[in-house]
Amino acid sequence: MNGERRLPLLPGCSFGDPTKTSFHRSHTLGYKNGYAFSRLPTAGIGGERLYVNQLSKAELDELSSKRLALTYGQIKRAPPSSFIPAYVALDKKVLKFNAYFQEDVPFSAMEQYRVRQVAIYYYLEDDSMSVIEPVVQNSGLPQGKLVRRHRVPKNDHGDYYHWKDLNRGMNITMYGRTYRIVNCDPFTQVFLESQGIELNPPEEMASDPYTESRRIPMREFITPSDFHKLKQFLTYDKQVLRFYAVGDDTDNAFGENRSYIIHYYLADDTVEVREVHKQNDGRDPFPVLIKRQRLPKTFVDQIKTFPSCVLEISDQEVLVWYTAEDFAVGKSTTLLGRTFFIYDCDEFTRNFYRDKFGITDFQVVELKKKPLEEVPKVIPPYNGYGIPEDSLQNCFSLFPKPPKKDVVKMFENDSKVLRYQVTLESPIPMDRKRHFILSYFLSNDMISIYEPPVRNSGITGGKYLGKTRVPKPGSTPDNITYYEPSDLAIGSTIEVFGHRFVITGADEYVLNYMESNAEHFPAATLQSLRDHFRPRQVSKETANSALPTLGITKQELEELIPQVQEELKLHKSLNNKNIWEAFLQCDKDGCGILDKAQFLALCDSLSVPTSAILVHKLIDLCSCGEDKINYHIFLRAFPL
Template sequence: MVSNPVHGLPFLPGTSFKDSTKTAFHRSQTLGYRNGYAIVRRPTVGIGGDRLQVNQLSQAELDELANKAPILTYGEPKQAPPADFIPAHVAFDKKVLKFDAYFQEDVPISTEEQYRIRQVNIYYYLEDDSMSVIEPVVENSGIPQGKLIRRQRLAKNDVGDHYHWKDLNRGINITIYGKTFRIVDCDQFTQIFLESQGIELNPPEKMALDPYTELRKRPLRKYVTPSNFDQLKQFLTFDKQVLRFYAIWDDRDSMFGECRAYIIHYYLMDDTVEIREVHERNDGRDPFPLLMNRQRMPKVLVENAKNFPQCVLEISDHEVLEWFTAKDFIVGKPLTILGRTFFIYDCDPFTRQYYKEKFGIADLPPVDVSKQEPPPVKQELPPYNGYGLVEDSAQNCFALIPKAPKKDVIKMLVNDNKVLRYLAALESPIPEDKNRRFIFSYFLATDMISIFEPPVRNSGIIGGKYLGRTRVVKPHSSVDNPIYYSPGDFFIGAVIEVFGHRFVILDTDEYVLKYMESNPAQYSPEALSSVQSLIQKREAPASKLENKQTEEDPGVQELEALIDAIQKQLKDYSCKDNIREAFQTCDKEASGYVDRETFFKICESFNVPIDDSLVKELIRICSHGEGKINYYNFVRAFSN
């Protein structure tokens, strides 16, 4: 092992020596991996594996160096002077972007061209973001050219945004004042400017050419020698031989279109076609016999013949690849001639014989194209408008002058003057409505309902007619198909909803009970049981009261005499029939007794003369020991 000759020499200024025996100069690795991620690690040895010098600074000195600001040593840094402001009209003065574009203009009147291509230059002025459109002037063009759009800021959308140079590019369409311009290319300055601003330009496109201008540049048509086809022989052979086909043109899919009949004649002598109209008597059309004059009809045109002026010049063999011949007219197949599609449904006997001999088609059955009556349109009624009954509103759709709907006369004759009456209470959270009573009248002849509220004196509510005669619709029924209330819906305890108001049936008259017994099929078991319970309640208090009076009151003769005397004395009293109903309404338990306060309140409302001596004696006899009064015997004195 060779020892280092410079080992141990002092490292004084000017006396530093290089170790000539050192051969390793590699640096230690400062990157490592932990859990699959690359991390930085501090090297443990220096270059060539030498030991690193230990940092001799203390932690306090390291903190001081870390917190030391260089501004204390070198002073405040000097700020760079601001750049000079250059306005846009100076920076972009005389800098204009130029784009080559074109737009298509329709020519609806001309017979020589359908549209026109007009080439324009679009200029964008960077100094104020304005634009102008200029069309190069073509001499003797007959079109106003030059400046199409003067220099101005152009709107990009309805919001109010204007076009910017960032919106312009090659191969895009821009719309200016309703015209769509196609940008195809730009000049060199525009390309350099847009690329310097980071805009990726689309590849340039070819400028569209005007078809009419290109057609004018073509050379004149040259005539060629006619073919050696002997037309004279065809004329002499097939003279006066005509194929007749019967066809229709069905145009009913378009507005005001119809199916019309035609006769197609094919002349074998010169292969010409003629289309005749078939007129019917009083069809309202002008008597023009021909839809198309006799002429040769092209079947396939050459590609360039689409722009041929057919309205001015006749089409020759140079513009046609194939003409219509006799083999194109087949019975049962459609045929398109000059944009109209004809359906051939039949031909004459000579035509059938010709096809059999010429083409070997023996059978050409006719096709039935007779007009078929369209299926009847189902009449649907419009939705109900809410006025009157549904039957009345429906009559407006059946005739111009509406008539009243038909009535069931037999039902009206059988049920004439038959009325079912019910006593009902209003179901309402308002305290004033709890004591209100209503009389429902159901008319069996018309199934109508009327509601009457008996007036009660000093009640604060005006009684009288509450609802006129009308048919009431059940809740939760559809408007177009309403379900009305029937007699089976009225029974004791039933809830009847009339135009948003709910009523509870409390009582019925004797006629309703007899009607329900004679027509039990119209009522449910619940309704029948409610009526039976009502009859039992009415009979129980009466029998109980009679037995009680017979047992407890020995002076029955005295009571009867007193009742007779009161009836003779008050024979002109006007409210006799309503007193019993008032007492029964207050006696919800049907016990035959009411308290003294309710008794005198009812007597006061009906102006009963309670100060009379006979009436006072009757009240004393009918009084009960528990503070109640038996109104049964009391009402007998005021009834018929």
């Protein structure tokens, strides 16, 4: 039938089908959402599908009530859509979420809390849930099914958790325990996205700190060598290596070279450093610098924060210890922060290194004492109190003594005073008009300045500077030079504590004193004073003596000078006294001869009209060859 070839139903030709094992009747009762309902059988005996009675009871009742259509027949209807119940369509479809929860561990020194990873299952066919923790062998915890399969209540109002309430990156609380959902499987992700739910980004699963610590590999044990500490003690007992060393600490303040003896005990690899004291070395008799102990050479990285000042260093903090190989003659070694230079050793140490390490070079290093550096004495600057010599004594002695005085000079020059007239050199016009009297005391080389009061000048006169020694500009505290009478020439400038004064005049006593002691004063200073008191006589004698050398007649010069004076009267700004002083001051040698370029530059600074015809002719007459000018002849045109 239906194109299939079957055996005829004859005796001996029928065989049992071995694939048919179920011969019970199909159930006609079912359960949905906890309620029982009747259903028609869909399979017969043997599990064969039944093609009859596929209509429901309602449909059969409807067909039984239909009347036959005599004319056109019964109305054709579309076949009813196949009905698939939810428990069939969603059978064995489960949503899986990966989650964890944190559980406190009281009364434990190993851990404070424990992170337990679980899987949350949501069964779509009946909206039930279950929580299962993977079983770990020898964990000591009740693992497996933490929450049995059932509908889990959501709140106290009778609501239950639905799959719409579940998502990644959220917390869910079931029976007082909060679970953190971090991820889900691909089927769950596809199902939720198909239902229009936007999933949160996945999170990393938290790990249990105690479990991670258990995964750290255990400490590897190395089989100890056959050289045991007891054997080392029995072999090298009372055998000590002795090295002679020095510690150079001269780079630090109050440092020095000190001698030490380094002992290395072969029995237990300990090191001892002893000081070498000399008689009357001024040090306390404590011979041991570093007591006998094992000295670390290289620390582990964690030693940076190790409180070594409080706790002792153990084997866990030290990577390498000092051994006999680290000591050698002619090399430096650092022990607990101190550097020692080994320059020699004893005979037993030489034999030990020769037999143990094959070292035969034991060249003794000759130590040379480092010469002490002379510390330069820096004298502080003068503070302005007292005289510099008196203040300088504080730098030479703890109890300063007053400087010595030249008593003979004081008696010889008692009441001998040189007086000069000076003016203040200042950019203020009013100060340039002020006149002072400078007194130089020969007994003690002190200077005082007095300003004569001028009525209605607006300036209170009187003592300007008390008796004191005035240093020259550029003097240093260790080499102070003071002003002397030889420095006080007419027209010269002296600087008194930041103020500049120009010497414009002097007493005749100054000239008489210098002429009587001419061998002690420069010729220029003496000449400036002579020119100040006898300018006309000096200029006249000089002019008469220079006329034969210039090749001009006295009559020509006498006729020209009055004409030049008449022309210069038109220039009222000329000050003859200033012109005389400027030329005398410029002629430092006192020879009366100046370079022509220097002469013209000086005339320009004094506003002398050198371009005038008569003045130019006078300059030509004063020329003495090779661009030289005899300014004494020229100054005759500027009478005082």
